[in-house]
Amino acid sequence: GNALVGACDSWGALPPTIAxxxxxxxxxxxxxxYVAHGITAIRTHVALHVGSxxxxxxxxxxxxxxxxxxxxxxxVCLLAGHETPTELVAAAADRGIDVMGGCPHLADDPRAExxxxxxxxxxxxxxxxxxxxxxxxxxxxxDDLDIVELARQTLARGLSRPVTASxxxxxxxxxxxxxxxxxxxxxxxxxxxxxxxxxxxxxxxRDATHAVPRGLTALRALLxxxxxxxxxxxNVRDPFNVAGRAEPxxxxxxxxxxxxxxxxxxxxxxxxGAREVLGLPRAGVAPGDVADLLLVPDVDLGDVLAGAEDARxxxxxxxxx
Numbered sequence: 263g264n265a266l267v268g269a270c271d272s273w274g275a276l277p278p279t280i281a282x283x284x285x286x287x288x289x290x291x292x293x294x295x296y297v298a299h300g301i302t303a304i305r306t307h308v309a310l311h312v313g314s315x316x317x318x319x320x321x322x323x324x325x326x327x328x329x330x331x332x333x334x335x336x337x338v339c340l341l342a343g344h345e346t347p348t349e350l351v352a353a354a355a356d357r358g359i360d361v362m363g364g365c366p367h368l369a370d371d372p373r374a375e376x377x378x379x380x381x382x383x384x385x386x387x388x389x390x391x392x393x394x395x396x397x398x399x400x401x402x403x404x405d406d407l408d409i410v411e412l413a414r415q416t417l418a419r420g421l422s423r424p425v426t427a428s429x430x431x432x433x434x435x436x437x438x439x440x441x442x443x444x445x446x447x448x449x450x451x452x453x454x455x456x457x458x459x460x461x462x463x464x465x466x467x468r469d470a471t472h473a474v475p476r477g478l479t480a481l482r483a484l485l486x487x488x489x490x491x492x493x494x495x496x497n498v499r500d501p502f503n504v505a506g507r508a509e510p511x512x513x514x515x516x517x518x519x520x521x522x523x524x525x526x527x528x529x530x531x532x533x534x535g536a537r538e539v540l541g542l543p544r545a546g547v548a549p550g551d552v553a554d555l556l557l558v559p560d561v562d563l564g565d566v567l568a569g570a571e572d573a574r575x576x577x578x579x580x581x582x583x
Contacts, residue, residue, distance in 0.1 A: 284322075285318060285319045285322040285323070286322040286323070286325060286326050289306070289322065289323060289326050290326060292498055292508065293326070293330065293334060293336070295498070295508040296334075296508045297334060297576060297578060298576065299508055299509050299510060299511075299574070299576075300510060300556030300574055300576050301508065301510055302334055302335065302554040302576065302577075302578040302579075303334075303335040303337075303536070303537060303540060303542055303554065304334065304335070304336050304337070305337040305339055305361065305391065305494075305540055306323055306336060306337070306338060306339065307339045307340075307341040307363055307391075308320050308323050308338055308339065308340060308341055308359075309341045309343070310340075310342065310343070310346055310350060310351075310354055316350060316354070317353075317354055317357055320338070320340065320354055320357050320359065321357060323336070323338045324338050324357065324358040324359065327360075332579050333578050333579045333581070334578060334579075335542060335554070337360040337361055337540060338358075338359045338360050338361070339359065339360065339361035339362070339363040339391050340354050340355060340359045340361070340362055340363050340364075341363050341364065341365070341393075342354070342362075342363065342364040342365075342379065343364070343365065343368075344364070344365065344366070344368055344369035344370075344375050348378060348382070351364075351378075351379075351382055352382050355382050355383070355386055355388065356386070359388070360388075360389070361388060361389045361390065361391050361426075362379060362382060362383035362386070362388045362389070362390050362391070363379070363390070363391045363392060363393070364378075364379040364392055364393070365392070365393040365396075366379065366392055366393070366394060366408050366411075366412075367393060367394055367395055367396050367397065367408050368393075372408050372411070373411050376392065376408065376411050376412055376415060377415065379392060380412075380415050380416075380419065380421075383421075383423075384419055384421065387422075387423060388423060389423040389424045389425070389426070389541060390412075390416075390421070390423070390424075390425045390426065391425075391426040391428055391456070392408070392412060392426070392427060392428065393428050393429055394407075394408035394409045394412060394427045394428065394429060394430055395407055395408045395409055395427075395429065395430050395431055395432035395433065396429040396431050396462070396466075397431060397432060397466070398431055398432070398434075398435055398466045398467055398475040398477060399432075399435075400432060400435050400436065401432075404436075404440055404443065404444055407432055407444060408427075408432075409427045409430050409432075409433065409444065409448060409453070409455075410444055410447055412425065412427055412451075412453065413447045413448050413450070413451035413453055414447065414451070416451040416452070416453065417450065417451045423541075424454060424539070424540075424541040425451070425452070425453050425454070426453065426454045426455070426456055426539055426540075427448070427453050427454070427455050427456070428455075428456040428458065429456070429457075429458055429461075429462060429479065430455050430456075430457075430479040430480075431462050431466055431477050431478065431479055433445075433455075433479045433480040433483070433484070434476060434477075434478045434479050434480045434481075435475065436480065438483075441480060441483055445480075445483060445484065445487040445489065446487075448487075448489055449487055449488060449489050453489070454489070454490040454491075454492060454538065454539030455479060455484055455489055455490070455491055455492070455539070456491075456492045456493065456494060456536075456539060457478065457479050457481060457491065457492070457493045457494075457517070457521070457531065458493070458494055458495075458496040459478055459493065459513060459516040459517060459520060459521060460495055460496055460497075460505075460512065460513065460516060461496040461497060462477035462478055462479075463476070463477050463478065463516065463520060464477075464504070465477065476520060478520060478521055481517065481521040481522075481523055481527075481531075482521075482522065482523065485523075485527060490535060490538045490539050491531050491535050491539070492531060492532075492535050492536035492538070492539035492540065493513050493514075493517055493528075493531035493532050493535070493536065494513065494532070494536065495508065495509065495510070495512060495513050510532045510556075511566075511567050511568075511569055513528075513531075513532050514528040514529055514531070514532055514567050515528075515567065515568075517531060517532075518567070525563045525564050525567055526563065528567065529563065529567065533545075553577050553579065553580035554577065554578055554579065555576075555577040556574055556575075556576055556577075557574065557575040557576075557577065558573065558574055558575075559573055
């Protein structure tokens with residue numbers, strides 16, 4: 263957790279020249295890199311700025327979403343900090359965001375922070391995507407897991423919009439006897455889970471002198487339980503991911519290497535599984551499917567994921583990207 267807090271502090275202390283840069287222009291440059299690699303649906307988590315214009319990034323990204331509509335699916339998820347006043351979070355949620363998000367695990371009282379985020383989302387009938395359990399140490403009781411609190415509140419409130427738990431690193435640390443009842447609650451609540459292997463492996467376990475814990479959620483156990491699983495690359499070249507390439511096969515490689523998923527499971531997590539968790543209609547080649555596709559030569563899937571075939575044609579919104 264210390265490395266995560268350090269990365270957050272580094273992000274907050276960016277040089278003024280970067281902080282003043284046009285957020286829409288920077289975001290558009292990143293989107294172009296994503297699309298060139300075949301990523302046509304992006305959920306972007308947007309923080310509130312400190313200072314006189316707290317909604318600067320939120321407004322820039324919602325504006326870009328409209329510019330790209332029909333070509334790229336951009337979901338703007340608010341990333342509300344626990345230190346941000348509720349009035350400011352609520353005002354940001356009213357500015358056209360797609361998803362309500364926050365980081366309960368960084369708050370002094372994660373349960374209260376989860377409640378605060380869900381109150382704001384429920385009042386606006388917004389989907390939810392919370393960073394949860396982004397640490398490798400285990401709580402004394404499973405009731406103290408962020409994802410358990412999120413599942414129980416989702417059920418108690420009868421939330422109808424999709425609710426997502428991102429990171430969920432602690433699930434990967436639980437022994438099976440503790441993990442199975444937690445997964446049963448997650449399944450019952452209908453949560454989707456997003457694994458972020460690049461950032462989780464990079465930030466977690468840094469304080470260990472040996473037997474370093476793997477900063478990954480319980481990938482195979484989630485799949486076996488029938489819980490929708492998505493995987494993303496999280497960040498691009500920043501304090502949370504120094505080597506981000508906006509490349510889906512970077513993520514599938516880590517899902518295979520560190521997460522021990524098969525090639526088919528890894529591909530599913532960044533394609534159909536990701537669309538399911540994001541609440542998007544199915545993409546494919548059947549009539550009625552969304553024509554957001556990555557066309558590659560007809561070779562072995564292992565060769566594709568290994569990058570042996572660089573030839574890619576990206577169809578975005580039915581048009582060649």
